[in-house]
Amino acid sequence: MIKIEIATALMQTLPVSKATALQVVDLLTDRMKKALLDGERIEIRGFGVFEPRPRKRGLGRNIKTGQSVEIPKGKSIRFKAGKDLRDIEVK
Amino acid sequence: MIKIEIATALMQTLPVSKATALQVVDLLTDRMKKALLDGERIEIRGFGVFEPRPRKRGLGRNIKTGQSVEIPKGKSIRFKAGKDLRDIEVK
DNA sequence: GCTTCCATGATCAAAATCGAAATCGCCACT
DNA sequence: AGTGGCGATTTCGATTTTGATCATGGAAGC
Numbered sequence: 001m002i003k004i005e006i007a008t009a010l011m012q013t014l015p016v017s018k019a020t021a022l023q024v025v026d027l028l029t030d031r032m033k034k035a036l037l038d039g040e041r042i043e044i045r046g047f048g049v050f051e052p053r054p055r056k057r058g059l060g061r062n063i064k065t066g067q068s069v070e071i072p073k074g075k076s077i078r079f080k081a082g083k084d085l086r087d088i089e090v091k
Numbered sequence: 092m093i094k095i096e097i098a099t100a101l102m103q104t105l106p107v108s109k110a111t112a113l114q115v116v117d118l119l120t121d122r123m124k125k126a127l128l129d130g131e132r133i134e135i136r137g138f139g140v141f142e143p144r145p146r147k148r149g150l151g152r153n154i155k156t157g158q159s160v161e162i163p164k165g166k167s168i169r170f171k172a173g174k175d176l177r178d179i180e181v182k
Numbered sequence: 183g184c185t186t187c188c189a190t191g192a193t194c195a196a197a198a199t200c201g202a203a204a205t206c207g208c209c210a211c212t
Numbered sequence: 213a214g215t216g217g218c219g220a221t222t223t224c225g226a227t228t229t230t231g232a233t234c235a236t237g238g239a240a241g242c
Contacts, residue, residue, distance in 0.1 A: 006135075024105065027101060027104055028100075033176060042092045043092070044093070046120070046124075076229090079169070079170030085168050093211085134238090137188080137240090146200090148200065148225090154221080155203060162200095163202095167200085186239100188239075189237085190236085192235105193231105194230105196230095199229080200225100208218085209216100
């Protein structure tokens with residue numbers, strides 16, 4: 001599923017143009033992205049939780065030379081699936 | 092950031108009522124949830140990728156008794172942040 | 183439809199996380 | 213205001229994540 005498909009699903013349910021639907025998707029992802037970049041946690045009950053967390057490990061590997069490479073400081077975004085998504089049946 | 096805040100951000104940008112904005116958020120999360128439950132991967136360039144993956148670890152622990160417990164079959168949802176979210180500066 | 187730029191895969195090794203369960207507090211959502 | 217999802221807690225070890233780099237498939241912009 002890609003952005004266009006999500007927008008399509010949206011316009012199939014609500015009376016909006018595909019262009020508007022795409023704007024909506026972009027807007028929401030953008031807002032969420034900003035919030036996460038701002039260190040804010042996003043919680044959507046029934047869906048999941050996005051949480052920015054500090055990256056602790058500082059060691060990587062250069063595949064070309066095979067030698068260890070220091071990984072600079074940073075954060076990572078963790079997504080924790082909500083109840084509905086955790087109760088997945090193996091089909 | 093919670094659902095209402097996302098909806099508010101939406102209605103501040105597009106001419107929609109808060110009720111409609113909430114419907115949009117619910118619709119999108121619902122659609123994405125269904126796609127993930129269906130084993131489909133969701134990729135939004137610039138934001139991130141949701142990917143259902145089989146859970147391989149099959150050993151847990153009962154904190155009450157302290158004994159090992161078999162972890163039943165299942166999947167887990169992994170979210171991989173896109174480029175914009177990976178390049179986070181530690182503030 | 184074409185172009186552009188992003189995401190994936192592969193590699194390696196170490197450190198960190200996940201997973202189960204039960205219970206309580208808190209807060210998102212109705 | 214009421215409900216129930218979610219975090220936190222503990223335990224322990226196997227799975228996984230994490231980065232660099234380069235090539236390729238593909239999402240998204242035009």
